[in-house]
Amino acid sequence: MTSAAVSKEDVLDRLAKVFRDQGYEAASLSRLAKASGLGKASLYYHFPNGKQEMALAVIERAEMLFSEQILQPLRSGDAPAQRIAQFLRNLDTYYCNGEESCLLGVFAMTAVPEEFEQYIVSGLKRWIDELSAVLEEAGLLRKMALGRAETAVCWIEGALLVSRGTKSTKPFKQMLSQLKAFLLHDL
Amino acid sequence: MTSAAVSKEDVLDRLAKVFRDQGYEAASLSRLAKASGLGKASLYYHFPNGKQEMALAVIERAEMLFSEQILQPLRSGDAPAQRIAQFLRNLDTYYCNGEESCLLGVFAMTAVPEEFEQYIVSGLKRWIDELSAVLEEAGLLRKMALGRAETAVCWIEGALLVSRGTKSTKPFKQMLSQLKAFLLHDL
DNA sequence: GTCTATACACCGATAGAC
């Protein structure tokens, strides 16, 4: 990994895929080593606290990427309706048309170390809050905006889950096609 | 477990709780034994194929209970709107106000043995189809009904996930309070 | 920085007494 060919970001992205696809407990060091292209001992060189540190680094990178690619565009200078439309396109890219799972969603649904839980809570809340802010700007009362944003996040997470469960990206695509109307109706 | 005090159903319900709360891989035989009140070897007496058989029995019991408590009332003789309202009350009971996870949802999100996947696919699809049938009866075109039912199941699963992730039953309660209007609007 | 080799705990699973 010294060579720039495989950067720390590359390693984190490969580890992330294992955690997203398998969940925390099922992501064994053997699988993580294989996916990252490093030996187990090398992983411990980069993450001295082992699997837990790997997963935390993966969570932090995921929150950074999610913030950059999904949340920050929500704060641009465009009209709210435009920002919502862009938000949906960005979701489509981020989750690969519904083929990728949400790391926070996967960790929320299964056993993880206690230290992770605050990341999950705050990650989901931040998502809801940022979306709610746009809806408020579009003219919705705070309470309505929060409720609608919360519903949207539930819908997105549920669509990812059902898409994965039914081995079809249709639920995700359908959600994307209807979410804008839901978020902006009566506006 | 010979005594009627702890029936096979009791054991399955206790095992189910472990699988729902931890996911398949994290549900170790030690935890399953402790939760069931039986030793590991006793579990193997009742489930000769081990953990996989336990999980399959748990899935099958969950589908039976879900069918009885949630899906069959959807086929009663009442008016569609009444049936939907009852469906929501039954969901509230089944998922303990949003405090319990959906077994299929948990298994859908993480690594499980290949044999499970058809149960997950068909369980989710059946849920969508039964709900869709009621909406069709209420006057919706087949295609619309299917789309709306799929959205509803995504919403429910997502609300359970977000409720668990944020350690609050509010998303689940909010979903319950709004789903009827969503399912029946323009009807 | 990466590796091979290894330590030790826990995993799923079984044998055999009761």
Add this chain to the structure above:
DNA sequence: GTCTATCGGTGTATAGAC
């Protein structure tokens, strides 16, 4: 039917060579 004891394998984690 349930238990204790134990198996072989894999899990996470480390030591030490290179």
